[in-house]
Amino acid sequence: MPTEAEVGFNKRRAEGRDKNDASRKNLHLKVRKLNPINTISYVQILGTGMDTQDTSPSVLLFFDKQRFIFNAGEGLQRFCTEHKIKLSKIDHIFLSRVCSETAGGLPGLLLTLAGMGDEGMSVNVWGPSDLKYLVDAMRSFIPNAAMVHTKSFGPNFSTDESTVLSRSKLSDPIVLIDDEVVKLSAIIVQPNCFENKPPMPSNSPAHSSEILDSPNGKRQPAGKPGDMSVVYVCELPEIKGKFDPEKAKALGLKPGPKYRELQLGNSVKSDRQNIMVHPSDVMDPSLPGPIVLLVDCPTESHLESLLAVKSLNSYCGQVDNLPEAGKSVTCVIHLSPASVVSCSNYQNWMKKFGSAQHIMAGHEKKNVEIPILKSSAKYAARLNYLCPQFFPAPGFGSLQNCSLASSEGSFSDLSEVICAENLLKFTLRPYSHLGLDRSCIPSKVVSEEIIDGLLSEIPEIVEAAEHVSQLWQQSSQRKEDLVPVFDYKMMIEEPWLCADGVPASLENIRRDDLEIVLLGTGSSQPSKYGVSGADDAVRGLSCIWISHIHADHHTGLARILALRRDLLKGVPREPLLVIGPRQLKRYLDAYGRLEDLDMVFLDCKHTTAASLDSFDDGSLGTPVDDGSTLFSKGSRMQSYFKRPGSPIDKDAVSHILKKFKGVIHEAGLKSLISFPVIHCPQAFGVALQAEERSNSVGKVIPGWKIVYSGDTRPCPELVAASQDATVLIHEATFEESMIEEAIAKNHSTTNEAIEMGDAANAYRIILTHFSQRYPKIPVFDESHMHKTCVAFDMMSINIADLPVLPKVLPYLKLLFKNEMVVDESDDVVDAVASAS
Numbered sequence: 001m002p003t004e005a006e007v008g009f010n011k012r013r014a015e016g017r018d019k020n021d022a023s024r025k026n027l028h029l030k031v032r033k034l035n036p037i038n039t040i041s042y043v044q045i046l047g048t049g050m051d052t053q054d055t056s057p058s059v060l061l062f063f064d065k066q067r068f069i070f071n072a073g074e075g076l077q078r079f080c081t082e083h084k085i086k087l088s089k090i091d092h093i094f095l096s097r098v099c100s101e102t103a104g105g106l107p108g109l110l111l112t113l114a115g116m117g118d119e120g121m122s123v124n125v126w127g128p129s130d131l132k133y134l135v136d137a138m139r140s141f142i143p144n145a146a147m148v149h150t151k152s153f154g155p156n157f158s159t160d161e162s163t164v165l166s167r168s169k170l171s172d173p174i175v176l177i178d179d180e181v182v183k184l185s186a187i188i189v190q191p192n193c194f195e196n197k198p199p200m201p202s203n204s205p206a207h208s209s210e211i212l213d214s215p216n217g218k219r220q221p222a223g224k225p226g227d228m229s230v231v232y233v234c235e236l237p238e239i240k241g242k243f244d245p246e247k248a249k250a251l252g253l254k255p256g257p258k259y260r261e262l263q264l265g266n267s268v269k270s271d272r273q274n275i276m277v278h279p280s281d282v283m284d285p286s287l288p289g290p291i292v293l294l295v296d297c298p299t300e301s302h303l304e305s306l307l308a309v310k311s312l313n314s315y316c317g318q319v320d321n322l323p324e325a326g327k328s329v330t331c332v333i334h335l336s337p338a339s340v341v342s343c344s345n346y347q348n349w350m351k352k353f354g355s356a357q358h359i360m361a362g363h364e365k366k367n368v369e370i371p372i373l374k375s376s377a378k379y380a381a382r383l384n385y386l387c388p389q390f391f392p393a394p395g396f397g398s399l400q401n402c403s404l405a406s407s408e409g410s411f412s413d414l415s416e417v418i419c420a421e422n423l424l425k426f427t428l429r430p431y432s433h434l435g436l437d438r439s440c441i442p443s444k445v446v447s448e449e450i451i452d453g454l455l456s457e458i459p460e461i462v463e464a465a466e467h468v469s470q471l472w473q474q475s476s477q478r479k480e481d482l483v484p485v486f487d488y489k490m491m492i493e494e495p496w497l498c499a500d501g502v503p504a505s506l507e508n509i510r511r512d513d514l515e516i517v518l519l520g521t522g523s524s525q526p527s528k529y530g531v532s533g534a535d536d537a538v539r540g541l542s543c544i545w546i547s548h549i550h551a552d553h554h555t556g557l558a559r560i561l562a563l564r565r566d567l568l569k570g571v572p573r574e575p576l577l578v579i580g581p582r583q584l585k586r587y588l589d590a591y592g593r594l595e596d597l598d599m600v601f602l603d604c605k606h607t608t609a610a611s612l613d614s615f616d617d618g619s620l621g622t623p624v625d626d627g628s629t630l631f632s633k634g635s636r637m638q639s640y641f642k643r644p645g646s647p648i649d650k651d652a653v654s655h656i657l658k659k660f661k662g663v664i665h666e667a668g669l670k671s672l673i674s675f676p677v678i679h680c681p682q683a684f685g686v687a688l689q690a691e692e693r694s695n696s697v698g699k700v701i702p703g704w705k706i707v708y709s710g711d712t713r714p715c716p717e718l719v720a721a722s723q724d725a726t727v728l729i730h731e732a733t734f735e736e737s738m739i740e741e742a743i744a745k746n747h748s749t750t751n752e753a754i755e756m757g758d759a760a761n762a763y764r765i766i767l768t769h770f771s772q773r774y775p776k777i778p779v780f781d782e783s784h785m786h787k788t789c790v791a792f793d794m795m796s797i798n799i800a801d802l803p804v805l806p807k808v809l810p811y812l813k814l815l816f817k818n819e820m821v822v823d824e825s826d827d828v829v830d831a832v833a834s835a836s
Ligand SMILES: [Zn+2]
Pocket: 548, 550, 679, 711, 835, 836
């Protein structure tokens, strides 16, 4: 068993003291010189259909020297990396609402930007005033708040101001940006219940002024943060017509200062004729600047308010007998969901914009036929070809028509309505190209084409796939006298093939007992389940366990919790149990002020073996010495483990621990035990042990044991917790050659992870937590891999297939033989690794 001296770790980082080093970084906002006459400008749809549910797509507003992004849902970063859209060039991010649908990808994006280059990139984040709740929440894991320049606008909930603002004042456009290239303003839309507050009965308690009866009869607080929605108006300046000297001459003007006056827009007196010469006489007509509206109207209640917004009337062309006052909108991008868009009121409102191009980008349109992440789809299809047992079929290929088709009739009055597609552009400049541009929309990926490509690239894969399928036949036959079935160079002796190497816990194991699905660190597309299957998986969650506070381990949490809340609306249910490090509670508490996440939190430290024992014997809350010798006496890290629970939360904790025990029992588990690891303050691993079973002859056999390391350096706690584990899932962030890096960042190398598994006598080791980039196979030393496999996103390992697991690895390596070189071409570097 390794000791601290042998394995080495970065104590400073483990104790959380290297934060200060990071905050010394100077994060400057980029200052770019603007080009007043733009040659190229467009809006572009990014990441529609990114999530299985209703994550908002993003919209890029592109100028030569400035970039704006509207909304940053889950997976935006991965989408942009794949499509070579440089996030480092984004100057401003605007949120149409502040919730996990629209901002789920923001924390990861900010962390990536902060890790770029030597200095880090900073960005402006704009949103309605409840943005501050999100920023407060993110402070718990974004170490350097300086890199988030948040600018919120609109009514402030913490004061009484909002109650005195009249509707008209609320919906007045707020100009956010006004420079040479664009004028960007925001119009706030709130649910209609804000205005129609029922008169308060005089005897009502003081707090009831915040409670309203909602249509479903459930009492809800009025003006809850997260309810505000924003319509953004982007106006490009008009391009002035050219001055025509011939016309000026014909009107009797001499070249000179009067030419300049006319170009400045002033009328002058003709030199040779007794007339006034007006600019319009000598200037070519100016080209109106295009106007783009981004409309996010999340509910019908917001719709009532949206229809009442007077300021939008000035964008509806000729209105109220004041033709010259009307500007006409060129393009409207609708982020509103189908349920709102299908309202006749909404469609009538759309008609007000005349000939504007409408792009329907609202969610609930699942573009499954075009995989969002093409390279992931490619790998998924290839892996599935080689080994369908571990790699479920990618969920694309079924052609679905745009759901607008279903409501086709209702849009018949509007000629210019189209469905958003990924990378669809609407060109704004140059004027000659004004209009839709479909040239960037990715072509449909057909599974068969990917496989054809694979077969021509690696012809030997055909034979390999046959061998892989034979592995299953052999394993079911349990032949003792296995003949080597193939002779690839990478194959080595297979002493582990003998059936008696299988641990007792796997005896007569049922396939429905356990399946491990590895969702990886990036955004996942749980295509295995299909859209409704993924929903079922979220519905059926009974516990979420988070190892530590680094963003790559939990930024999707709020989205999943919000999705579960929505999926289970109206269904009797318990709040979901979330077990995590204490800093996570701060985040969830802060986030909970923005939207209800329907969860209860249990600190990992209450689920350590020592703490659970003290709960069982009634001494919960008294200080326990967990025997940790990892940290020097008096260090911050040590004090975390020694600190007793405060008496105030003792009752609350024991209540949640009771729930915890119930959840564990219901899942067929004997125990769930967290254990401290060496990575950052409050970093944990976890061990799950199934209940004992009886085998076919009635003998009691131990239940399986699954251990997950979290992020960590090798440490004795991990070995102790993983003793005789059926599966150890261990991080292996770095390859063997990067041991210094591993020590500096308190991660493990592949060999170290395997050594941990060997030291603990684990039956199988699964290596995970590789780069956030595309699925590739890490470099590893084959001679040590006889009980090990590497994980891929969406890899799905049934417990009954564990004996076969390591034997698949050499074939996987064959699949990636041409991809062993790291692609450094994109500047979206794996910056998260530095904070993971
Ligand atoms: Zn980490």
